[in-house]
Amino acid sequence: MLSYALRRLLITIPVVLLSTFLVFGAVTASGDPLQDLRQQPNITQERIDNVRETRGLDDPFPVQYWRWLEQVPTNGFGEYMISPRQILPDLQRVIGNTLQLVIAAEVFAFITAVALGVASAKRQYSIFDYTTTTISFVGFAMPTFWFALLLQVTVVQIFELTGVRILPLANLSSANPGTGLAWLWDRALHLVLPVITLSIVSIAAYSRYMRASMLEVINSDYVRTARAKGLSEGVITRRHAMRNALIPTITVAALSFGGLLSGAIVVEVVFGLDGMGQYFLNQLQRRDPYPIVAWLSVVAVVVMVFNLVADLLYGYLDPRIRYD
Amino acid sequence: MSDPLLSIRGLVTQFDTPDGTVRAVDGVSYDVHPGETVGVVGESGSGKSVTVMTVLGLVPQPPGRVESGEILLEGRDLLELPIEELRKIRGKDVAMIFQDPMTSLNPVLTVGLQIAEAVQTHDPSMSDDQAREKVVELLELVGVPNASDRYDQYPHEYSGGMRQRGMIAMAMANRPKVLIADEPTTALDVTIQAQVLEVLKTAQEETNAGTILITHDLGVIAEMADRVVVMYAGRVVETGTVEEIFHTPRHPYTLGLLSSLPRPDVDLDRLEPIRGQPPSMISLPSGCAFHPRCKLGEGRERCRTETPPLYDLGGGVSSACHFHDEMTDEVARVEEVTGATFDAEDDAT
Amino acid sequence: MTDQSRPTDPALGPQSPSNGADEAIDGYSDGTAVKARSQWQMFRTKFFRHKLAMSSLLYLIIVTVAAFNAATIAPYAYDEINVAMASTGPTFEEWHLFGTDQLGRDYFSRVIYGTRTSLQVAAVVAVVSTVLGVVVGSIAGFYRGWADALLMRVTDIVIIFPLLAVLLVAAALFGQGRPIRIGIIAALFLWPSLARIVRGVFLSMREKEFVQAARACGARDLRIIVRHMLPNTVGPIVVNMSLVLGLAIILEATLAFLGLGVNPPTPALGRLIDEGRSAMQTQWWLVVMPGLALVSIVLAINFVGDGLRDALDPTQQES
Numbered sequence: 008m009l010s011y012a013l014r015r016l017l018i019t020i021p022v023v024l025l026s027t028f029l030v031f032g033a034v035t036a037s038g039d040p041l042q043d044l045r046q047q048p049n050i051t052q053e054r055i056d057n058v059r060e061t062r063g064l065d066d067p068f069p070v071q072y073w074r075w076l077e078q079v080p081t082n083g084f085g086e087y088m089i090s091p092r093q094i095l096p097d098l099q100r101v102i103g104n105t106l107q108l109v110i111a112a113e114v115f116a117f118i119t120a121v122a123l124g125v126a127s128a129k130r131q132y133s134i135f136d137y138t139t140t141t142i143s144f145v146g147f148a149m150p151t152f153w154f155a156l157l158l159q160v161t162v163v164q165i166f167e168l169t170g171v172r173i174l175p176l177a178n179l180s181s182a183n184p185g186t187g188l189a190w191l192w193d194r195a196l197h198l199v200l201p202v203i204t205l206s207i208v209s210i211a212a213y214s215r216y217m218r219a220s221m222l223e224v225i226n227s228d229y230v231r232t233a234r235a236k237g238l239s240e241g242v243i244t245r246r247h248a249m250r251n252a253l254i255p256t257i258t259v260a261a262l263s264f265g266g267l268l269s270g271a272i273v274v275e276v277v278f279g280l281d282g283m284g285q286y287f288l289n290q291l292q293r294r295d296p297y298p299i300v301a302w303l304s305v306v307a308v309v310v311m312v313f314n315l316v317a318d319l320l321y322g323y324l325d326p327r328i329r330y331d
Numbered sequence: 332m333s334d335p336l337l338s339i340r341g342l343v344t345q346f347d348t349p350d351g352t353v354r355a356v357d358g359v360s361y362d363v364h365p366g367e368t369v370g371v372v373g374e375s376g377s378g379k380s381v382t383v384m385t386v387l388g389l390v391p392q393p394p395g396r397v398e399s400g401e402i403l404l405e406g407r408d409l410l411e412l413p414i415e416e417l418r419k420i421r422g423k424d425v426a427m428i429f430q431d432p433m434t435s436l437n438p439v440l441t442v443g444l445q446i447a448e449a450v451q452t453h454d455p456s457m458s459d460d461q462a463r464e465k466v467v468e469l470l471e472l473v474g475v476p477n478a479s480d481r482y483d484q485y486p487h488e489y490s491g492g493m494r495q496r497g498m499i500a501m502a503m504a505n506r507p508k509v510l511i512a513d514e515p516t517t518a519l520d521v522t523i524q525a526q527v528l529e530v531l532k533t534a535q536e537e538t539n540a541g542t543i544l545i546t547h548d549l550g551v552i553a554e555m556a557d558r559v560v561v562m563y564a565g566r567v568v569e570t571g572t573v574e575e576i577f578h579t580p581r582h583p584y585t586l587g588l589l590s591s592l593p594r595p596d597v598d599l600d601r602l603e604p605i606r607g608q609p610p611s612m613i614s615l616p617s618g619c620a621f622h623p624r625c626k627l628g629e630g631r632e633r634c635r636t637e638t639p640p641l642y643d644l645g646g647g648v649s650s651a652c653h654f655h656d657e658m659t660d661e662v663a664r665v666e667e668v669t670g671a672t673f674d675a676e677d678d679a680t
Numbered sequence: 681m682t683d684q685s686r687p688t689d690p691a692l693g694p695q696s697p698s699n700g701a702d703e704a705i706d707g708y709s710d711g712t713a714v715k716a717r718s719q720w721q722m723f724r725t726k727f728f729r730h731k732l733a734m735s736s737l738l739y740l741i742i743v744t745v746a747a748f749n750a751a752t753i754a755p756y757a758y759d760e761i762n763v764a765m766a767s768t769g770p771t772f773e774e775w776h777l778f779g780t781d782q783l784g785r786d787y788f789s790r791v792i793y794g795t796r797t798s799l800q801v802a803a804v805v806a807v808v809s810t811v812l813g814v815v816v817g818s819i820a821g822f823y824r825g826w827a828d829a830l831l832m833r834v835t836d837i838v839i840i841f842p843l844l845a846v847l848l849v850a851a852a853l854f855g856q857g858r859p860i861r862i863g864i865i866a867a868l869f870l871w872p873s874l875a876r877i878v879r880g881v882f883l884s885m886r887e888k889e890f891v892q893a894a895r896a897c898g899a900r901d902l903r904i905i906v907r908h909m910l911p912n913t914v915g916p917i918v919v920n921m922s923l924v925l926g927l928a929i930i931l932e933a934t935l936a937f938l939g940l941g942v943n944p945p946t947p948a949l950g951r952l953i954d955e956g957r958s959a960m961q962t963q964w965w966l967v968v969m970p971g972l973a974l975v976s977i978v979l980a981i982n983f984v985g986d987g988l989r990d991a992l993d994p995t996q997q998e999s
Contacts, residue, residue: 022836030849037853148978150930152937153953153971156960160968163961226391228434235387235429236449236501237422246448247437254439262839269844273934287845288938291852299849307840314839325439326485 015315023307027300028072035068038294040088062088075297084301094298097286098305104179105282106309107194108274109267112202116209117260123210124217124256125249128225139214146211151270155204155277162200174199177279201278205270209263216259221252254324261317265310335362335403336541337386337425337509342400344378344385347393353612355381357565358400360641363509363541370556370573371545372588374609378565379545383511385410387425388417404509423453426502426540428531430514432494436486442494443482446470446501453505469500472537473530492523496530503534510540516551528554549588553577558647561585564610564620567641571648578673581650581658583627589673590665600670619653627654627661723991733987736980743977747796754789758947761785770965779965781956787966791973794947797859798929798974801942804863805870805928806921812867813874814917818905820875821882831879835872843869844934851940859942866931874920881913915992922985926978933974949974 041058044050058064063071078085083095123143127136159176166172175181175197184193224230225248233247272284279285283302290298322328344356356378363369371379384390386402386409402409404424409417426449429435436445446469447462457465463482470478473496486494495515502510512531516524528551535542544555552559552573559576561569561584569582580586587605607624610616616623618635628634633653641651652658662673746753756762762784770779778787819827837846850865885891885908894904933950935941942948949970956966 018836019840022833022840025833026837026841030846033849033853144979144982145975148926148930148975148982150933150937150950150953150971150974152934153967153974156953156957156967157971160960160964228429228431229437231389232429232435232445232498232501233437233448234389235421235427237418237420237452238448239418242452246440251437251439265839265842269842272842272844272848273938276938288848291848294852303841303845306842306845310840310842327438327487 012315012319015318016311019307019311023304026307027303028069030303031072031075031296031300032068034291034294034296034299035071040064040293040295043293044089058088071296072300075300079301079304084304085297087298088295089293094301097298098301101281101283101286102305102309104280105268105271105275105284108198108201108205108280108282109264109271111198112205112209112270113260113264113267115202116206116213117256119206120210120213121217121249121253121256123214125221125244125252127214128218128221128252129244131222136218140218143211143214146207149207151204151208151273152277154207155200155274158200158204159277176200179280179282201274201280204277205267205274208270209260209267212263213256213260217252217256220255221248224248224252227251250324254321257320257324258317261313261320264313265306268306268310334364336365336405337363337543338401338403339382339386340401340403342382342385342402343398344381344390345396345398347396348613350613354398354565354615355395355612356385359562359565359567361560361567361570363543365508365541366535366539367557368535368542368544368555370552370559371543371562372547372549372552372559373562374547376609376612377562379562380513382562383427383513383543383545386511387421387427388414389427419453422449422502422507423505424507425509425511426505426507428495428498428502428510428512428515431518432491432498433486433518435498436494438486441483441485442489442497443467443470443484446497446504449501449504466500466504469504470497473497473500473503473534474526475500490523491519492527495519495523495527499527499530499534503538503540506538507540510535510538510542511545512542513545514547515544517546517548524551531555549577549592561588564612564615566620566651567649568621568651569649570641575648579658580662580673581644581648581655582652583625583658583661584621586658586662586665587624590669590671598671601668603665603668619651627652627657730987730990732983733991736983736987739980740977740984743795743980744799747792747799750789750792750796754786754792756786756789758790758793759785759945760789769963770969778969779963781963781966782959787952787969790947790952791949791970794949794952794970795973795977797942797946797948798932798950798977800859801863801866801932801948802925802928804860805867805931806925808864808867809871809924810874810917810921812871813920814878814910814913816871817875817878818882818910818913821879822886822901822905822909828879831872831875835876838869838872844931847931847935848938848940851935859946859948862932862935862942863928866928866935870924870927874917874924877916877920878913881916882909885909885912915989918992919985919989922981922988926981926985929974929978929981 039045041055041064044055044058063074066074075085083093084098085094086092087094123139127133127139130136162174162176179194179197180190181193181197184190230243230247233243238247268283271282272287274280275282275284276288283306287299287302290302338360339362340360342356342359343354346353346355355376359378359382361369361371371382373379381390381395385397388409390397397410400410404420409420412420436442443463443466446466447459450462450465451457451459467478467482470481475481475493475496481489481493486497489497499515502512515531516527519527531542531544532555534540544551546552556573559569559571559573560567561576561582563584569576569580569585571581575581576585577589580589584605587603590599591602591604593599593602605624606626610620610623616635618633618637619625619628619639622628622631622634625634631654637653639651639653641649642655643649644655650658666672750758762780765776765780765784768776768780768784770777776786776788778791780786816827816831820831821828847866847869850868851862854861854865891904891908894908899907929949932941932948933953936948936950937954939954941950944951952970953967953974956963956970960967
């Protein structure tokens with residue numbers, strides 16, 4: 008089991024190296040990382056040339072990439088082009104914020120989707136089933152950012168009509184978030200709209216999986232056996248059907264984690280959250296290759312860890328799976 | 332004869348399909364007495380499985396629907412029972428063994444737990460330890476070696492034959508009055524089949540349950556059954572003791588079954604297979620559903636226009652053939668063709 | 681664990697099982713009395729019976745025809761300014777069905793033009809990713825070897841990196857620009873899912889009797905692939921294409937929203953929403969209308985895809 012986990016992680020390393028190498032090349036080729044510096048009036052050409060020199064920006068990009076790689080373990084993922092600051096502290100901050108958002112959305116989406124999927128499978132072809140199916144189709148067809156904008160408009164309209172500010176529209180915290188529980192409450196309120204936005208597509212996807220696999224299980228021979236034993240429908244659903252139906256859904260949910268991070272980029276832009284997506288877009292605009300490849304490496308590791316957790320969970324839920 | 336334990340009376344079960352309504356079971360009646368084994372024979376789709384599924388209310392509704400009939404268990408009509416009452420009977424008074432042991436056990440729960448579930452559902456006072464003890468006993472009884480280790484194993488760690496033994500253990504856990512075995516050996520290797528039948532026999536003797544054994548394998552019938560019900564296209568076409576069915580069949584379809592397969596007990600020089608295909612349940616032939624394939628009824632107007640009733644021939648023997656009294660000649664004709672003697676003096680087994 | 685455990689797209693996920701009736705009458709379902717129907721006939725009857733898919737298809741045809749004849753259909757040019765009618769909500773007056781923006785540009789017309797752009801991008805994505813996916817997938821499934829290795833590595837990349845992030849890097853590098861460019865960039869990251877499906881079908885078919893028979897008759901590889909194996913993958917390919925179409929429209933809009941889409945002033949649905957954003961609290965229609973247009977199109981595409989899947993799946997009984 009442990010060796011399996013290790014092997015999975017080891018396979019990732021060459022993939023991450025190769026892709027960051029390619030991305031590094033792409034970013035280097037796509038623009039001038041010092042453009043921001045040039046626009047500042049008090050920066051002299053001499054200073055710019057100096058940076059070019061010390062950062063080796065005229066070297067071929069594989070050399071530059073190697074220089075970055077050397078700094079990953081020793082110098083906190085290297086330093087920004089335009090300021091001599093380490094990348095790591097910023098990354099830690101934005102990852103922390105994004106994980107709060109993404110994990111909350113994943114948990115919310117999973118629980119909602121399982122409940123919806125089970126309920127509509129048990130009432131196949133009922134009005135409830137048709138309604139959830141339709142909603143999930145719509146959820147699937149909606150761009151995340153558009154849904155976010157709709158939510159914002161709605162909240163503002165409610166404020167204008169009633170004078171009640173039900174939820175904060177942007178940012179991760181108020182100006183004075185307080186400490187302890189007050190801070191937590193403040194953060195939770197700020198995350199409500201982003202989490203709803205981010206989870207809507209996942210709810211649509213997971214609930215359809217859950218419904219389909221639940222239907223398959225409900226009509227399976229072993230559920231018939233359970234029924235023939237005289238078990239009540241409740242016990243059949245909980246002990247015999249749910250657990251089996253959850254197996255594929257959990258896999259899907261874990262493998263969609265990367266997709267959730269894609270969604271987080273959009274959500275953070277709309278709601279102005281200080282997270283990984285916002286950070287990534289800013290650095291991309293600056294054409295600074297160091298933070299971009301640092302970002303990608305960290306994301307790859309995070310996604311891999313989630314996939315691994317899913318695999319292990321899968322093995323726990325399904326005794327037929329053995330790792331060797 | 333004693334009062335029947337389970338009595339199926341004029342059962343009609345239908346399915347609504349996009350192509351029309353299908354009468355999977357069309358007026359089926361038969362009885363099961365304590366301790367006896369009733370073999371139900373027929374091709375797949377003849378309604379033999381749907382009949383017993385209806386007994387336990389396991390036909391999915393919709394699309395299934397019980398049109399009419401009664402299923403009396405010791406005088407109580409199971410079709411009239413509310414679902415909670417029926418649940419108390421499932422697995423307790425009436426237990427079932429299914430065809431495919433590969434898919435009939437939940438792959439993510441241990442075999443022992445699944446059997447214990449059957450025990451504890453009907454006896455909530457039983458503790459987990461007591462249930463485990465009982466299940467290990469049951470597993471030993473059905474011949475699962477190292478039963479207490481095997482308790483904690485998952486279905487995929489069992490072989491097909493072992494799984495079916497597990498299913499039998501589950502079925503006999505609450506000493507049911509009626510045991511229904513739906514093609515219990517069909518999915519197994521031939522060498523395993525005999526062993527599992529042996530276990531089934533033990534289970535039946537142990538519990539003295541009235542048993543319904545569904546199969547399309549006449550060898551299994553000869554081995555296990557006391558009485559036989561032959562079904563075709565959702566109807567019972569012949570009933571009788573196992574000797575009568577094998578030696579003096581009273582319906583051309585039964586005769587067809589006997590002469591279309593090589594048998595160890597009767598020396599067939601040539602086979603005479605039944606012509607044609609099983610009918611489509613959506614558009615059944617008029618009159619006797621068997622008439623397009625029947626040699627005896629060939630060209631006879633009555634077979635095409637009039638649905639034969641199940642004629643009671645006395646002594647528990649009945650036949651749904653207009654011309655059942657001509658069957659002696661027909662058997663003789665087939666004996667001529669196949670070079671076999673059906674009505675031999677030696678025992679069918 | 682092998683890669684088989686990876687899920688496919690939800691629309692290709694586990695099928696709802698056949699109902700009890702099929703089981704009960706099993707064995708008669710292939711009886712001689714049921715008249716044989718060719719696959720194409722069966723597909724046609726099933727698809728046409730699917731009312732939702734049919735009406736969605738009709739809607740898509742109307743929208744596409746309108747979008748590609750925008751110059752004649754749209755009541756105004758997309759950049760026609762009319763200050764007198766600035767910031768008008770949706771109204772029948774002068775046919776400003778979707779309202780106007782601060783410059784008095786007619787949003788109904790802009791949405792029609794924007795739809796054209798979005799459909800162009802989606803079409804490019806669908807065609808390019810399908811061709812790539814089929815070629816790589818069939819080579820990988822038929823010969824294994826380098827194509828298989830390549831496919832697996834690319835799949836790894838697709839799995840561990842967020843698609844949007846990779847797409848943003850590519851868009852930043854190759855630049856915003858004409859719809860075809862955006863389409864090709866998106867297609868470069870969307871082909872692996874189809875390639876994996878095609879590969880799977882090919883792998884399972886490689887050892888099938890009819891392929892062996894063809895080989896025994898001396899058929900060349902290309903002939904076996906094109907004549908014998910590809911026809912069996914048409915179903916998954918078509919269904920995947922519909923999924924990619926919908927996804928491409930959403931992706932294009934998202935890129936445009938993040939400022940990396942089709943160049944202005946060409947209107948695209950995502951850009952229209954983005955432009956309306958600044959005024960959305962007072963002029964909601966600027967955000968809602970282009971969004972509704974987009975959602976309705978993607979929804980219709982998905983419904984058609986769903987209908988196709990039901991119709992093409994031979995294991996599913998008519999119901």
